Amino acid sequence: MAQRVDATLLVPKAKATTRSLTSRLDRWADGLFLWPAVVILLFFSIFPLIISLYLSFTRLQFVRGGVDVIWVGLVNYRRLLLGSEQDHFLGVFAWPSALGWLVWAASAIGLLYFLRQYGAERQRTVAGWLLRTGLAIVVLAMITLMVTTMSGGGRPGTLSTTLFYVAAGIIVQYLIGLGLALLAAQQLRGRRFFRVVFLLPMMITPVGVAYMIRMMADTSKGPFAPLWRAAGLGDFSWVNSPWGARLVILIGDTWQWTPFMFIVLVAAIESQAQEPLEAAVVDGASRWQIFRHITIPAILPVSTAVILIRLIESFKLVDLPRVMTGGGPGTATESVTMHAYSAWNARDYGGSAAIAYILLILVTIASVAFVNLIRQKTTEVV
Amino acid sequence: MIHKFVLPWLVIGAWLLSACAPAAPIADTGGEAAAEAPAADAAAPAGDITIDVLTFTGPQIAEPLQRRGAEYVEMHGVQVNVTVVPFSDLYQKILTDLSTGTNAFDVYVFAPQWMVDYVEPGYLADITDWVAADADLQWDDIAPFFRDFSASYKGRTYTIPLDGDFQMVYYRTDVAEQLGLSAPQTWDDYLAFAEAANGQDMNGDGEADYGSCIAKKRKAQSYWMITSVASAYLQSQGTGQGGFFDTESMKPLYGNNDAFKKALEVYKATTAFGPPDELNLDVGDTRGLWTSGRCALTIDWGDIGTLAIAEGSKVNDLTGAVILPGSREVLDQATGTLVACDDTTCPHHVDGVNHAPFAAFGGWSGAINVASDEATQKAAFDYLAYVNEPAQSNVDVTIGATGFNPYRISQFNDTAVWEEAGMSKEAADNYLGAIKASLDSPNMVLDLRIPNNQQYQGEVLDLAISQYLAGELDTEGTAQAIEEGWEELTDQFGRDVQLAAYQATLGVEK
Numbered sequence: 001m002a003q004r005v006d007a008t009l010l011v012p013k014a015k016a017t018t019r020s021l022t023s024r025l026d027r028w029a030d031g032l033f034l035w036p037a038v039v040i041l042l043f044f045s046i047f048p049l050i051i052s053l054y055l056s057f058t059r060l061q062f063v064r065g066g067v068d069v070i071w072v073g074l075v076n077y078r079r080l081l082l083g084s085e086q087d088h089f090l091g092v093f094a095w096p097s098a099l100g101w102l103v104w105a106a107s108a109i110g111l112l113y114f115l116r117q118y119g120a121e122r123q124r125t126v127a128g129w130l131l132r133t134g135l136a137i138v139v140l141a142m143i144t145l146m147v148t149t150m151s152g153g154g155r156p157g158t159l160s161t162t163l164f165y166v167a168a169g170i171i172v173q174y175l176i177g178l179g180l181a182l183l184a185a186q187q188l189r190g191r192r193f194f195r196v197v198f199l200l201p202m203m204i205t206p207v208g209v210a211y212m213i214r215m216m217a218d219t220s221k222g223p224f225a226p227l228w229r230a231a232g233l234g235d236f237s238w239v240n241s242p243w244g245a246r247l248v249i250l251i252g253d254t255w256q257w258t259p260f261m262f263i264v265l266v267a268a269i270e271s272q273a274q275e276p277l278e279a280a281v282v283d284g285a286s287r288w289q290i291f292r293h294i295t296i297p298a299i300l301p302v303s304t305a306v307i308l309i310r311l312i313e314s315f316k317l318v319d320l321p322r323v324m325t326g327g328g329p330g331t332a333t334e335s336v337t338m339h340a341y342s343a344w345n346a347r348d349y350g351g352s353a354a355i356a357y358i359l360l361i362l363v364t365i366a367s368v369a370f371v372n373l374i375r376q377k378t379t380e381v382v
Numbered sequence: 383m384i385h386k387f388v389l390p391w392l393v394i395g396a397w398l399l400s401a402c403a404p405a406a407p408i409a410d411t412g413g414e415a416a417a418e419a420p421a422a423d424a425a426a427p428a429g430d431i432t433i434d435v436l437t438f439t440g441p442q443i444a445e446p447l448q449r450r451g452a453e454y455v456e457m458h459g460v461q462v463n464v465t466v467v468p469f470s471d472l473y474q475k476i477l478t479d480l481s482t483g484t485n486a487f488d489v490y491v492f493a494p495q496w497m498v499d500y501v502e503p504g505y506l507a508d509i510t511d512w513v514a515a516d517a518d519l520q521w522d523d524i525a526p527f528f529r530d531f532s533a534s535y536k537g538r539t540y541t542i543p544l545d546g547d548f549q550m551v552y553y554r555t556d557v558a559e560q561l562g563l564s565a566p567q568t569w570d571d572y573l574a575f576a577e578a579a580n581g582q583d584m585n586g587d588g589e590a591d592y593g594s595c596i597a598k599k600r601k602a603q604s605y606w607m608i609t610s611v612a613s614a615y616l617q618s619q620g621t622g623q624g625g626f627f628d629t630e631s632m633k634p635l636y637g638n639n640d641a642f643k644k645a646l647e648v649y650k651a652t653t654a655f656g657p658p659d660e661l662n663l664d665v666g667d668t669r670g671l672w673t674s675g676r677c678a679l680t681i682d683w684g685d686i687g688t689l690a691i692a693e694g695s696k697v698n699d700l701t702g703a704v705i706l707p708g709s710r711e712v713l714d715q716a717t718g719t720l721v722a723c724d725d726t727t728c729p730h731h732v733d734g735v736n737h738a739p740f741a742a743f744g745g746w747s748g749a750i751n752v753a754s755d756e757a758t759q760k761a762a763f764d765y766l767a768y769v770n771e772p773a774q775s776n777v778d779v780t781i782g783a784t785g786f787n788p789y790r791i792s793q794f795n796d797t798a799v800w801e802e803a804g805m806s807k808e809a810a811d812n813y814l815g816a817i818k819a820s821l822d823s824p825n826m827v828l829d830l831r832i833p834n835n836q837q838y839q840g841e842v843l844d845l846a847i848s849q850y851l852a853g854e855l856d857t858e859g860t861a862q863a864i865e866e867g868w869e870e871l872t873d874q875f876g877r878d879v880q881l882a883a884y885q886a887t888l889g890v891e892k
Contacts, residue, residue: 059874062481062503084870087863088845155854220657237658242852326470326601329661329852331845342601345474346841347499347834 056353076354091149091157100151177261210323213252242332268302437491442785541747546789576655585675593655595677600848612645613738618728637865641713684787703816708737739820842867
C-alpha cells in the first residue's frame with residue numbers, strides 16, 4: 001500500500017522555515033507597504049479635521065512662552081448663528097418678495113417630488129428615508145435663507161452670497177460650457193484653435209483673472225472707460241452697487257471656469273455612440289429632438305460629475321472677491337471662505353474654524369443631495 | 383522600465399532641491415534711486431550672516447529697505463533679504479512666524495500699534511541698551527512721540543522708527559484760490575470746499591474732476607480715515623482723554639452718541655464728491671488720482687507731500703497741507719450729545735474749533751526677532767540703525783516712493799533737504815508746518831494700542847464702516863454695530879486688562 005508522504009516532510013527543516021517565513025512575509029507585504037502611506041494620509045487628512053473641530057470650540061490667546069487654548073464650548077457657533085456675527089454670516093432676514101415666494105414654492109415642490117420619487121422605489125429603506133428627508137430639510141433651509149435675505153428688505157450674509165455664487169455660477173457656466181462644446185464638436189474649420197483658446201482662462205492664476213476683470217470693469221480708468229463715458233455712464237461704478245459687484249465677481253468666475261465645463265462636455269459629446277444619432281437622423285428626428293433625447297441623456301453622467309466638482313469648488317471661492325473688492329461694498333461680495341480667512345487674520349482662530357466646519361457640513365450635504373437627486377436620472381438613462 | 387526606476391529618484395531629487403532652496407525673497411539690490419554706498423565699516427559684523435526682513439508689499443517701505451539693504455551688504459558683507467506681503471496679511475504673517483516658532487524672519491517692519499501683541503508673548507528683542515549705546519542713531523533727534531509711542535512699550539524700547547505718521551488734509555491751492563476759499567478748518571468747511579470744486583476740470587484734460595478723494599476700500603488701509611474725521615468730535619480735553627474709549631469704563635466712544643453719528647454722516651457725505659469707484663480705492667489709488675490732478679481734497683499721511691514733487695506729478699507746488707479739520711461742536715461724554723466748543727468743553731480750541739490730529743498708524747518701525755541668534759540680532763539692529771540714521775533718513779523722507787515721512791526734529795527744522803528734493807521753500811514750510819502742528823498739538827489722538835487692537839479696528843470698525851458706506855447699515859445701525867462689536871471684544875479679552883492697557887497707552891508723555 002502506497003503511503004502518501006507530505007512533500008514538506010521531504011524538505012530539510014531549515015528550508016521549510018525559510019519558506020514559511022517567506023510566505024508569511026508575502027502575506028504581510030501588502031500591509032507593510034500600504035500602512036505607512038495610509039498612516040500618513042490619515043495624519044494629513046483626519047488629524048487637521050479633528051484639530052480644527054477642537055479649535056472651533058476654543059479661543060486661542062498668545063501668551064509669554066506659548067499659547068493658551070481656552071475651551072468656550074459652542075460660543076463660536078452661537079456667535080455665528082445667533083449672536084453678533086449672525087448679520088455677517090447669515091444676513092438680515094426680511095419677509096420675501098412675491099418672486100422670492102415663487103422661488104421658495106417651486107423649490108419646495110421640487111423637493112417633495114424628489115421624496116415622492118424615492119417613495120416609488122422598490123428598494124427604499126428607513127435609513128434612506130431619513131437621509132433624504134434630512135437632506136431635503138437642509139436644502140430647503142438654504143433656499144429659505146437665500147430667499148429671505150436676498151429679496152424684500154433683507155441683506156445677504158456671507159453664506160447667502162456664497163450660495164448665490166454657487167447656484168448662479170454653476171448654471172451659467174454649465175450652459176455656456178455646453179453651448180461652446182456643442183459648437184466645438186461640429187466639423188468646423190479652426191475648431192482645434194478655438195478649443196485651445198477656450199481653455200486659456202482656466203490656465204491663468206485666479207489672482208491674475210481677478211486683477212484683469214477688475215481693470216476691465218473699471219468705468220473711470222479701465223480700457224472700456226471711453227465706451228462707458230460715451231454711453232453716459234462715466235459716473236457709474238459697479239463697486240457702489242452690491243448686486244453690480246456680485247455680478248462682476250460672477251463674470252470673473254464664469255470666465256475662468258467655463259472652460260472646465262467646456263473641455264469635459266466636449267469630450268462627452270464626441271464620445272457618444274454614433275449609431276443612435278444616425279438612426280435618429282434616418283427616422284427624421286429634428287436637431288432639437290436629437291439633442292434632447294439622445295445627447296442630453298448620453299452626457300448626463302459626465303455632466304453630473306463635472307457639476308459636482310464645480311459645486312464643491314464654488315463653495316470655496318475666495319480669490320476673486322478678495323482681490324477685486326476686498327469683500328465690499330460692505331459685505332456684498334464676501335464669501336464664506338473669505339469670512340473664515342478674515343476671522344483667522346484677526347486671530348479669531350476658533351471663529352474661523354467654526355465657519356470652516358459649517359462650510360464643510362454644507363458642502364457635504366449639498367454634494368450628497370445633488371448626487372442623490374441626480375443618481376436616479378443617471379441610472380434611468382444608463 | 384528605466385523611467386520607472388529613474389522617475390522616483392528625479393522626483394525625490396527635485397523635492398530635496400526645492401526643500402533646500404531659500405524662501406523666495408524679492409531682490410535685495412537697490413533701485414534707481416540708490417544712493418552711493420558708504421565705505422565699509424571695519425567694526426561691523428561680518429561673515430555669512432543673512433538678515434531676513436518681512437514687511438508689506440511695496441513699492442513704499444520695501445523700496446528703501448531694499449535700497450539701503452544693498453548698501454549695507456556692500457558695507458558689511460551681510461546679506462539682506464526683504465520679503466513682502468499684502469498689508470492686510472502682514473499682522474497675521476508676523477504673528478504666525480513668531481508664534482509657531484517658524485522664525486523665518488529676523489526683522490519685522492510693521493505698524494507700532496501692533497507691538498503690544500508681539501511684545502507681550504515675548505517675541506521681540508528688547509533693544510533698549512543697544513539704542514542707548516549707539517551714538518550714531520542720534521536717538522534724541524527723533525521726535526519724542528515716535529520715541530515714546532512708536533518705539534517703546536512699558537518703558538522699554540522694542541522698535542526703531544523709520545517713518546513718522548500723521549494724517550492730514552491736502553487741498554489744491556490753485557483751486558482754493560480760484561474758488562475764493564481757504565484751507566478747510568472744520569469738516570463742514572471740507573464738505574463745502576469739496577462740493578464747490580466737484581465737477582471742475584482741475585488738471586486741464588477736459589474732464590470733470592472730483593471734489594474729494596478718500597481711500598475707502600475694505601480690507602485695506604482705509605479704516606484710519608473715519609478716525610481722522612471722528613476725533614474732532616470725540617476728543618477735546620487733550621491726549622490723555624483718549625479718542626476711542628471712555629477711560630473710566632472702557633465704553634466705546636464709537637457708538638450710539640451724537641458726536642460719532644455726526645462724524646459718520648460727514649464721512650459718508652464726502653462720498654458724494656468722490657470718484658464713482660471710491661469705495662474700492664486704497665491709498666495707492668487715491669494718491670495716483672491726487673498726483674494726476676484729479677482731486678481737490680484728500681485725507682492722507684505725509685506721503686502726498688513728497689509724491690506731489692515726484693516726477694510726473696501734475697500738482698507740484700499746487701498741493702497745500704493742513705492739520706486735520708476740526709469741529710465747533712464736541713462730545714459731552716456724560717450725556718452723549720454734542721455741545722458747543724468753548725474754553726471748558728475744548729480747552730485746546732483754536733478760534734472756537736477743536737482740532738484733534740490723529741497719529742494714525744504711528745509710523746513704520748522695525749523690530750528684531752528674539753529667536754534669531756545673537757550675531758544676527760546684532761546685525762539686524764545695525765541694519766535698522768543704518769536706515770534710521772540721519773544721513774540716510776533725511777534723504778529717504780523726501781522721496782515719495784519710500785513711504786517714509788519725517789520723524790526727526792532736524793527734518794522739521796531744516797528745509798534745505800526738502801528744497802534739494804524739489805519742494806519750494808513755501809511748500810516745504812507749509813507741509814512741515816502741518817505735520818509739526820499735528821505733532822505739537824496737546825489734543826493729538828493716539829492710535830489704539832491695546833491688546834488685539836487689530837480686531838477692534840481692522841475687523842469690527844472696518845466692516846461696519848464699509849457696510850455703512852455701501853448702504854447696508856444706516857447711521858444708527860453702524861454706531862450700534864461698532865459699539866456692540868467692541869464691547870464684545872472687550873468682554874472677551876477682559877475689561878480690566880483692556881482698560882489698563884488703554885490707560886497706560888494714554889499715559890505716554892509727549
